[in-house]
Amino acid sequence: MKFLRLKNFFKKAVISMAFLGMSVAPAMSAEFVNINKDGVNLRSGPDTTYGKLFELPHGYPLKVLSRKGKWVKVSDFEGDRGWVYSSLVSKNSYVIVKVKEANIRKGAGTNHEKVGSVVREVILKKIGRKGDWIKVEHPQVTGWLHKKLIWP
Secondary structure, three states, rough: OHHHHHHHHHHHHHHHHHHHHHHHHHHOOOOEEEEOOOOOOOOOOOOOOOOOEEEEEEOOOEEEEEEEEEEEEEEOOOEEEEEEEEHHHEEOEEOOOOOEEEEEEOOOOOOOOOEEEEEOOOOEEEEEEEEEEEEEOOOOOEEEEEHHHEEO
């Protein structure tokens, strides 16, 4: 009898942990947005009365930290934080180069020919994915970069 109670307890515990895991997983996935036009101000607070920290270019990727009214609190690939008005961001898919220099390849892998290179802080449009490789597009070049070289 004691064995059956213990078995039922463990069964309920496993089911409870499974449900808890399913409810936590969506909360753990980060939301990313991009600036949707050139010259957007990143501000120190959620209003135009707050100071301008930076001016951001079109496509600049940001991680959403929180929201307050029509404002979005964000951070960039270097950890800088600030606020942007929500109509100035969109769900477009852009990435930024986070290393000093990176080779863009013709295919998804180091065995593919180099078709160009990019330097730190270049913004690229993400147009595909194959495993750990991201297909990117820039006015001068289209090709593949390893995900470790870009953010997000």
